[in-house]
Amino acid sequence: MSLVNKSWNHNYLETNGVKLHYVSEGEGKLMLMLHGFPEFWYSWRHQIAAFSNNYRVVAPDLRGYNYSDKPQSIQSYSISELVKDVAGIITNLGYKKCNLVAHDWGGAIAWYFADQYPEMVEKLIILNLPHPAKFMEGLRTPQQLKKSWYIFFFQLPFLPELLFKRNDYQAITSAFTKHTIDESAFTSEDIEAYKKAAAQPSALTAAINYYRCFFRELFKPQKSWNKINIPTLIVWGENDIYLGKELTYRTDDYVENLTIKYIPNCSHWVQQEQPELVNQYIADFLDLS
Numbered sequence: 001m002s003l004v005n006k007s008w009n010h011n012y013l014e015t016n017g018v019k020l021h022y023v024s025e026g027e028g029k030l031m032l033m034l035h036g037f038p039e040f041w042y043s044w045r046h047q048i049a050a051f052s053n054n055y056r057v058v059a060p061d062l063r064g065y066n067y068s069d070k071p072q073s074i075q076s077y078s079i080s081e082l083v084k085d086v087a088g089i090i091t092n093l094g095y096k097k098c099n100l101v102a103h104d105w106g107g108a109i110a111w112y113f114a115d116q117y118p119e120m121v122e123k124l125i126i127l128n129l130p131h132p133a134k135f136m137e138g139l140r141t142p143q144q145l146k147k148s149w150y151i152f153f154f155q156l157p158f159l160p161e162l163l164f165k166r167n168d169y170q171a172i173t174s175a176f177t178k179h180t181i182d183e184s185a186f187t188s189e190d191i192e193a194y195k196k197a198a199a200q201p202s203a204l205t206a207a208i209n210y211y212r213c214f215f216r217e218l219f220k221p222q223k224s225w226n227k228i229n230i231p232t233l234i235v236w237g238e239n240d241i242y243l244g245k246e247l248t249y250r251t252d253d254y255v256e257n258l259t260i261k262y263i264p265n266c267s268h269w270v271q272q273e274q275p276e277l278v279n280q281y282i283a284d285f286l287d288l289s
Contacts, residue, residue, distance in 0.1 A: 003045045012067075015088025016081065021067035022060035022089070026052030029122075030095045033059040034086070036104020036129070037207055038164070038172055040066035040197040042190075043103065046275035047282070054288055055099065060089060062106065064206025066197040077206070077213040082109045087117055096120065099286065103127040103271060105210055108135075114228050124232040125282055127270050128240055130247035131254045133225050138247045147242055154211040161204045169195040181239050181265050185273040231257045233285040235278055237266035259285060 009024045023041045025048050033044040041059035048057050061068040063085055064077060071077075086109060090098055097120045102110035107129025114121050130138070138144035154160050164171045172194050176186040198204055232255045238245055245262070252258050261281045263274050271278045283289050 003049060004042070005049065008048065013089065013092045015092055016084040018063050018069040018071065018085065020060050020063060020069070020085065020089065022058055023048065024056060024058045026054070026056045029055050030090065030093060030098035031055035031057045032086070032089065032098040032100050033057065034100070034102035034106025034109055035059070035062060035065070036106050037210065038175065038194065038198055038204075039104070040194075042193050042197070043269075043272060044101075047101065047271060047279060050275075050279045051282070054286075056093075058089070058093060061197075062109075064209065065203060066200055070200075070202040070206040072202075074209045074212045074216070077209045078217065079109065079112050079214075083113050083116055086110075086113045087120065090120055097122050099123045099125070101125040101127075101282065102129070104129055104268070108132060114230055114232075115226055118226075118228070118230055121230050123286060124228070124230045125235070125285065126232065127235050127278070128237055128243060128268050130243060131225075131251050133254055134247045134249075134251060135243075136222060138244065144244055144247070147244060150242075151211050151215060154208050155215050160208050164198065164204055169198055172198055176269065179241055180267040180269060180273055182273055185269070190272075225254055228255045229257065231285075232259070233281065234258070234260045235270060235281050236260065236262050237268060237270035237273065238262050238264050239266055240268040240270075242268050 011024065012019050012021055031051055033047060035041060035043045040061045044059040048059060051057050064070045100110050100121050107126045110124060110126060111132050114124050139148060173191050176191055176194065177183045234248060236245060236248055248260055263270060263277060266274045
């Protein structure tokens with residue numbers, strides 16, 4: 001049985017030169033959810049259902065994904081452009097701030113957004129993505145370099161896209177089944193939804209261009225970080241094959257008001273593999289329990 005309610009609202013908004021598709025449900029304060037790679041709004045299906053009784057939950061397809069616009073240039077996927085998209089989403093929806101929930105690449109955008117627009121974030125919730133300064137530290141270690149091999153592979157032209165398309169997008173199927181602890185967390189319907197989103201024209205190249213642009217920016221002077229004073233929750237699936245748990249250690253060097261919840265026997269896809277526990281941690285953090 002599908003978790004997706006067919007009555008959820010599908011709409012578009014224009015911001016920062018792109019048209020973005022989003023799904024929304026509920027009323028009240030804004031809860032904005034930013035997905036990761038290789039996902040789209042659908043990765044928040046469990047959370048949309050859980051929190052739309054308390055918030056207006058909005059889950060966009062980030063630029064380049066699914067039904068959102070897909071600019072061609074690699075530079076169009078710079079973190080500065082992605083952060084501007086988020087600011088535009090909030091203001092275009094008629095809000096001044098939000099509770100920001102984000103995973104993977106969405107988490108990277110959310111960290112930068114909270115640093116640059118702290119007045120627009122009431123509470124920050126990050127799932128399986130370390131503070132960028134901690135990630136940069138991690139990239140200097142052999143163990144994280146080994147986990148992050150795909151970032152370097154993605155710098156090749158054409159080949160990463162071809163690999164993902166092989167055997168009916170087998171790479172996507174494997175990511176959501178072979179790279180989880182509980183393979184039953186993803187139904188065949190879920191996998192087909194991810195494959196359909198990846199098959200949208202230019203979507204794979206756009207998604208991989210996030211990594212291509214990130215790699216270019218590695219060679220620029222690294223920014224200095226303000227200490228984030230926004231109440232922040234990190235939820236971390238401990239069996240993440242892409243990002244080591246040690247990347248969360250000493251995050252309080254960069255965040256004043258920090259809570260971390262580790263979930264054992266759970267993969268990178270934490271909000272989909274353990275949705276009830278993740279939702280409970282979020283609800284507790286937002287004082288909804």
